[in-house]
Amino acid sequence: ELKVEQNPLFLSMQEGKNYTIYCNYSTTSDRLYWYRQDPGKSLESLFVLLSNGAVKQEGRLMASLDTKARLSTLHITAAVHDLSATYFCAVGIQGAQKLVFGQGTRLTINP
Amino acid sequence: NAGVTQTPKFQVLKTGQSMTLQCAQDMNHNSMYWYRQDPGMGLRLIYYSASEGTTDKGEVPNGYNVSRLNKREFSLRLESAAPSQTSVYFCASTRGGSELFFGSGTQLSVL
Numbered sequence: 001e002l003k004v005e006q007n008p009l010f011l012s013m014q015e016g017k018n019y020t021i022y023c024n025y026s027t028t029s030d031r032l033y034w035y036r037q038d039p040g041k042s043l044e045s046l047f048v049l050l051s052n053g054a055v056k057q058e059g060r061l062m063a064s065l066d067t068k069a070r071l072s073t074l075h076i077t078a079a080v081h082d083l084s085a086t087y088f089c090a091v092g093i094q095g096a097q098k099l100v101f102g103q104g105t106r107l108t109i110n111p
Numbered sequence: 112n113a114g115v116t117q118t119p120k121f122q123v124l125k126t127g128q129s130m131t132l133q134c135a136q137d138m139n140h141n142s143m144y145w146y147r148q149d150p151g152m153g154l155r156l157i158y159y160s161a162s163e164g165t166t167d168k169g170e171v172p173n174g175y176n177v178s179r180l181n182k183r184e185f186s187l188r189l190e191s192a193a194p195s196q197t198s199v200y201f202c203a204s205t206r207g208g209s210e211l212f213f214g215s216g217t218q219l220s221v222l
Contacts, residue, residue, distance in 0.1 A: 004153075009151075031209075033210055033211070041215075041216075042201065042213045042214060042215045042216055043154075043201070043211075043213045045210045045211070045212070048209065048210050088153060088154070090154075090211075097142045097159065097161040097205075097207060098144065098156055098159050098169065099156075099211060100156070100170075101146075101153040101154040101155075102153055103151060103152060103153040104151075104153050
């Protein structure tokens with residue numbers, strides 16, 4: 001059974017600082033996704049990572065994937081308040097058309 | 112583009128009542144999903160349909176039924192609602208093997 005664990009679950013940080021959210025998963029997977037959710041809203045796709053060593057960047061967010069370690073990271077550079085949200089990673093079960101989500105990381109960025 | 116459309120957005124039920132959550136997508140996606148989101152637990156898969164005419168159980172299927180009416184529509188039915196089914200429900204779709212696109216969610220309360 002595929003298990004996906006994120007840490008930390010809660011993160012409060014100051015504007016301008018850097019931080020990393022970690023996503024570990026328990027079995028072989030062929031794809032990993034990062035999503036953002038604002039309070040009371042739906043989920044918005046941020047990144048799709050499909051191969052070992054994949055790195056994608058959008059603005060102050062950068063995601064990477066290490067399939068050998070079964071680990072993905074979401075790095076935040078010089079955080080700004082607008083990045084406050086809950087971030088989820090989701091891992092694809094190999095050969096199956098479904099994703100398993102992590103618990104989510106609630107990120108609060110203070111001025 | 113409408114994307115994934117869910118109805119209703121809010122619903123209050125009494126224990127034992129039944130209801131159907133509707134979902135439709137206009138992106139010609141093959142696969143459709145129903146998730147529930149509870150605080151601190153991420154998103155958990157209830158049922159999914161990899162293609163028209165097929166449905167499969169996810170992590171938490173008990174108390175729910177689904178119908179893939181056609182390629183566009185995938186409905187979720189609660190036959191006899193219970194307080195434990197109070198949650199936010201999300202429908203999602205994908206072309207297959209790629210990122211999920213989510214609806215805006217249904218907030219369901221069972222009293």
